[in-house]
Amino acid sequence: MTSCTVCGLPPMASYEISLHGEATCVTHQVLDRCALCVRPRHADERNWARFTSTTVRCPTCVSVAVDTQQQARKHIPRVRADMVALGIELPQRVRVTLVDPDVMNPDTRSLCLGRTLQRVWVDTAVTDVLGIEIAGGLTETHFCATVVHEIGHAWLAQRGAVNLDQTLEEGVCELFAGAWLKRQRTPFADTLRRSALENPDPVYGGGYRLVREAVVRHGIAVVLDHVCARGVLP
Ligand SMILES: [Zn+2]
Ligand SMILES: [Zn+2]
Ligand SMILES: [Zn+2]
Structure with a gap:
């Protein structure tokens, strides 16, 4: 059994689980939450870091953070190779830059x-x-999945699929990110993928579910060809 992130004891009967699978007793007073994995922060926890000026990152997310352009460069070749394996190759390569999340x-x-x-x-x-552009300070998994999502936008634009309905466009990009997360076979990647699929946002979550349904019915190649040629789902 894991121990609570605040008191270090086996968690109480009621506890919360972060996206990393870390447990926190619900009895502890919550100051705020990690912007990336939703872990609750207790007022006494000092080792958290800033994300944006109004949000924070927990020590677990910080330990796997992509904070510099040099760290970003380490991951990008693998992401591109994974995308090619999924059949998504950019006709023209696009530069990825880390920017201040603020x-x-x-x-x-x-x-x-x-x-x-x-x-x-x-x-x-x-x-x-x-x-x-990718926000600096994401976890490696968030970083790579976000690069994949954005490569999705670039791929659609380079294939001439412009002026798509926003739900369809974001849905295709979330589908790419989900396919990449699935390939990673790690519990954290699986959790991120599940949370994207369950995202209540009508554009991102709704779009992902809509496109995924079409892929289940017609297959990915038919769906992408149809979107690129006609701007709608088959
Ligand atoms: Zn506790
Ligand atoms: Zn976190
Ligand atoms: Zn997007």
Whole structure:
């Protein structure tokens, strides 16, 4: 049995489980939560780190964090290779840059972990992908899954699938991230994938469930060809 993250004892009858599988008795007073794994923080815990100016990361997430461009570079070749194995290869390679999560999250209602910068040429309607930005300080698994999600946006743009319905676009990208997480075969990756599938957000969670249903019915190749050629699900 694991021990409680706050008191170090076997957890009480009622306890919470973080996305890493760590237990915390529900009886401890909660100051705030880890932005990445939802672990509760007790007021006495000092070894937590900042994520954005209004959010924090627990020691477990910090121990596997991608905080620098150099750390990011270590993971990107494996992510690209995994994507190719899943049949997703970018016609033009796109640069991945770590950015301050505060720059990406000027408003704090929902947390944005990555974004793909695109430029649309009005006269030709051609979309260029300028680059991918990922929030610094994510766990390795969050980082890689977010890169995969953003490569999904770049791939759709480079395949000419622009002006998609937002639910469909985010759903395809979440499907790619989910497929990558599934390949990792780690409990944390499985938990992240499950939480993405259960995400109540109608665009991200709803889109993922919609696209996944179509893939179960028609297969991934048919779904992606249909989305790229006609801009809708088969
Ligand atoms: Zn406890
Ligand atoms: Zn955490
Ligand atoms: Zn997205």
